[in-house]
Amino acid sequence: MKRNVFLLLGLALCLMATACTRLEQARPMDGRGPGELPREQLAYRDAVPAEFGDLIGVTSNADNPTWTQAWFMKADKSIVVVWINARTGYMLSDAVVIPRR
Secondary structure, three states: OHHHHHHHHHHHHHHHHHHOOOOOOOOOOOOOOOOOOOEEEOOOOOOOOHHHOEEEEEEEEOOEEEEEEEEEEOOOOOEEEEEEEOOOOOEEEEEEEEOOO
């Protein structure tokens, strides 16, 4: 009886080990191909430039909840997205600009 239990436990562990897959590392600023939006280099990384305008929203990604996106609207109505790590306070050096036409 004990032997059967250990055999089943061993088989279950083998099945669980083969089912594991490595998660993709989050890289929010990596390009995904044609149609990329323009990026703007931040002048400093301890504050958001005033020319980005008013903060209009903050979102997070369910797959990687520590990274938040701060959405700003410039005076010309274009949208700027800045990525901030909510856990560490680290801000990426690039911002994505979504122009309005």
